[in-house]
Amino acid sequence: MKREQLRLYLVTDSGLSLGRPLEEIVGEAVAGGVTMVQLREKEASTRDFVELALRLKPVCKAAGVPLIINDRIDVALAVGADGVHIGQSDMPYEVARKLLGPDKIIGLSVENFEDLEVANGLNVDYVGISPVYGTPTKTDTAEPFGLEGLRKAVELSAHPTVAIGGMNASTIGAVMGVGTDGVAVVSAICSAPSPREASQELLKIVNSNLGR
């Protein structure tokens, strides 16, 4: 994985997509410049999850954008996804790596500095600093890092970082400014009237705040 692929990282949420199929959201988002796509489905049956991933795969592939599966290593293996994103309640990293092999992308959410220290000792491809801000799209999250917490986390991290939680056009400029490699966006793209234009606008903000 290239560090630049974290820049504008779309995390899907079917429930926030205003009834539009995810293929449409993702198709527009990659056309608008999203650099990575994570399929997150907490309620779907395994079969529906697999079928949805199979529909997104050619969309992502055509755009040269990695498709990452949230939590479910079986789904990632079934569809030949580019990797998985795991949280602290998901498969332990070592097991995930063993099942997926050395070449797949594995991202890990860290919810505090203790998690980050553990992640520094693992061969993960990136860490998600989660959440930076409180957010209505995930209700089970830990205490937010805040901007200063994120700055410290980015400094301490041995791996590329992506900021998660509360990422939208108003927040991502400052977030990129503290040196994170990218931002993970949910509703700011999934719920946008035009996911393509929203992605273009967000990417522009990200790029103009790179390496400040």
Add this chain to the structure above:
Amino acid sequence: MKREQLRLYLVTDSGLSLGRPLEEIVGEAVAGGVTMVQLREKEASTRDFVELALRLKPVCKAAGVPLIINDRIDVALAVGADGVHIGQSDMPYEVARKLLGPDKIIGLSVENFEDLEVANGLNVDYVGISPVYGTPTKTDTAEPFGLEGLRKAVELSAHPTVAIGGMNASTIGAVMGVGTDGVAVVSAICSAPSPREASQELLKIVNSNLGR
């Protein structure tokens, strides 16, 4: 898998275990003669599911009883379980077989005669005829087969069969009488005051109605 291993097949349900840890339920059940154990956890996080499976594994292994994981092929691979049980909304059989390899047990629930016909063309190790009766432990199930439907399904099946749904001391005698290879029991063991004695009692009924 030996056909006899289907005889008294425990499907776990943490919510029906009256607060007792599943290791205790399973330990008693295998001591009482259960021939196969399926770990079913629809609500647990991946990490909790894996940890629970790792706790059950030595208990089953010591008793020589296969440990089967419901739905989650990633969990089965992570813990080196003996196989998986998949339903019609889970991973498609061919994908499951590819991920698990030729030696693992794969059982498939069939909910009607159309599912059964499809299953006859697959290399599954057994089919679960589900549900035979209505049951409070699964609320999302299809129209029950009933005893005559079960008899017909057993006759038509190319694979060993296990009867699922409403299996308890009052029903399993007749169910075994129509020629099924075994019965899958949830609450009759998980909720019993003594899972061990309940298993012994159920196994006695199963064995006395074999090949009638």
